[in-house]
Amino acid sequence: MKNVLIYCRAGFERDALAEITDKAAELGFYGYGKPSDQQGFVVYHTNDEDGGEKLIQSLSFNHLIFARQIIAVNDVIDFEKGGRVQALLEAARSLPLAEDIWLETADTNEAKALAGLIKKIEKPLREGWKKSGLIRKKAVGVRHHVFFMEGDQAYLGVSYASCRSEFPLGIRRLRFPAKGPSRSTLKLEEALLQFVPQKTRERDLHEGMHAVDLGAAPGGWTYQFVVRGIHTYAVDNGPMQKELMNTGLVSHMTEDGFKFKPPVKVDWLVCDMVERPILVAELMAKWLSEGWTQRAIFNLKLPMKKRYQEVDQCLQLIAGQLSQKGLRYDMQYKHLYHDREEVTVCIMIR
Numbered sequence: 001m002k003n004v005l006i007y008c009r010a011g012f013e014r015d016a017l018a019e020i021t022d023k024a025a026e027l028g029f030y031g032y033g034k035p036s037d038q039q040g041f042v043v044y045h046t047n048d049e050d051g052g053e054k055l056i057q058s059l060s061f062n063h064l065i066f067a068r069q070i071i072a073v074n075d076v077i078d079f080e081k082g083g084r085v086q087a088l089l090e091a092a093r094s095l096p097l098a099e100d101i102w103l104e105t106a107d108t109n110e111a112k113a114l115a116g117l118i119k120k121i122e123k124p125l126r127e128g129w130k131k132s133g134l135i136r137k138k139a140v141g142v143r144h145h146v147f148f149m150e151g152d153q154a155y156l157g158v159s160y161a162s163c164r165s166e167f168p169l170g171i172r173r174l175r176f177p178a179k180g181p182s183r184s185t186l187k188l189e190e191a192l193l194q195f196v197p198q199k200t201r202e203r204d205l206h207e208g209m210h211a212v213d214l215g216a217a218p219g220g221w222t223y224q225f226v227v228r229g230i231h232t233y234a235v236d237n238g239p240m241q242k243e244l245m246n247t248g249l250v251s252h253m254t255e256d257g258f259k260f261k262p263p264v265k266v267d268w269l270v271c272d273m274v275e276r277p278i279l280v281a282e283l284m285a286k287w288l289s290e291g292w293t294q295r296a297i298f299n300l301k302l303p304m305k306k307r308y309q310e311v312d313q314c315l316q317l318i319a320g321q322l323s324q325k326g327l328r329y330d331m332q333y334k335h336l337y338h339d340r341e342e343v344t345v346c347i348m349i350r
């Protein structure tokens with residue numbers, strides 16, 4: 001497959017394209033794409049017959065900011081009336097075998113209007129796939145995706161477990177907790193699930209740890225630590241939710257988050273202050289370089305146009321400062337489903 005299809009939040013197509021173009025070039029792939037505004041996806045074309053597959057197999061999902069999902073595809077398939085399953089089956093002959101097939105659309109209202117069609121076609125398509133031997137249990141980690149753009153147009157592609165989202169449409173849906181102080185709580189919950197994998201969660205996120213939350217009020221992010229039994233210094237002039245304070249696990253510090261110094265070294269620093277991204281990046285680099293925290297999760301707010309460039313600049317600044325100190329670290333980043341005009345970064349010192 002020649003091309004790469006990336007699902008993203010509607011309105012972020014240019015950023016997703018700028019990013020994949022940059023990352024592809026770093027890996028020696030050259031190509032092009034045309035972003036269409038508000039479509040919730042972008043296609044990057046390479047000239048190599050296997051360029052799309054090779055590219056997605058060289059990338060790491062948590063090191064792609066704007067991709068909610070990433071799959072290798074050929075050119076778009078146009079259906080004759082009524083011939084959808086047949087056309088897709090024919091196109092599938094050039095695909096590697098898969099363990100499953102997902103039928104999806106972009107995350108836009110227009111695309112979601114295709115839900116009825118998807119429901120109708122899912123059973124015959126799945127049966128066709130099974131009969132043709134395209135689905136095999138042993139094809140572990142390979143998934144086929146049909147991405148409908150219109151009733152008569154779709155991309156057919158493949159994803160690999162090494163670089164993809166495990167959620168339909170690349171969306172991790174979370175339920176708002178009844179006692180959550182603000183909707184923002186879902187941002188940190190999603191970030192913790194995305195960046196702290198199950199296998200290291202016991203080591204990296206456990207009861208008895210200490211955290212600092214800069215720009216904490218009314219407490220949505222602090223809540224995520226409190227439910228995990230983590231003591232949190234909540235730094236904000238604004239009021240914190242009463243129930244959260246009653247847990248005894250929160251120390252409310254009415255101070256400036258840019259000047260606050262923790263009374264003890266902490267395990268986690270989180271920051272959701274609405275400030276210029278570069279100032280937040282400098283602050284995070286300082287905390288990590290000084291050893292005030294071992295881990296940080298923070299949002300970079302992006303009201304500007306060139307969002308990819310802005311984030312890239314921030315990440316480079318932090319990477320430069322940590323390397324200068326001789327620190328070894330893991331840095332991950334993603335425009336999460338619960339994020340809006342912002343992206344989330346996670347850094348852990350090794």
Ligand SMILES: C[S@@+](CC[C@H](N)C(=O)[O-])C[C@H]1O[C@@H](n2cnc3c(N)ncnc32)[C@H](O)[C@@H]1O
Binds near residue numbers: 222257258272274
């Ligand atoms: C987006 S809200 C945080 C929401 C919070 N994460 C939650 O989940 O409930 C941003 C907060 O940052 C605080 N803030 C902005 N600048 C700050 C600063 N310099 N020091 C401390 N807090 C600041 C604001 O008072 C505001 O409460």
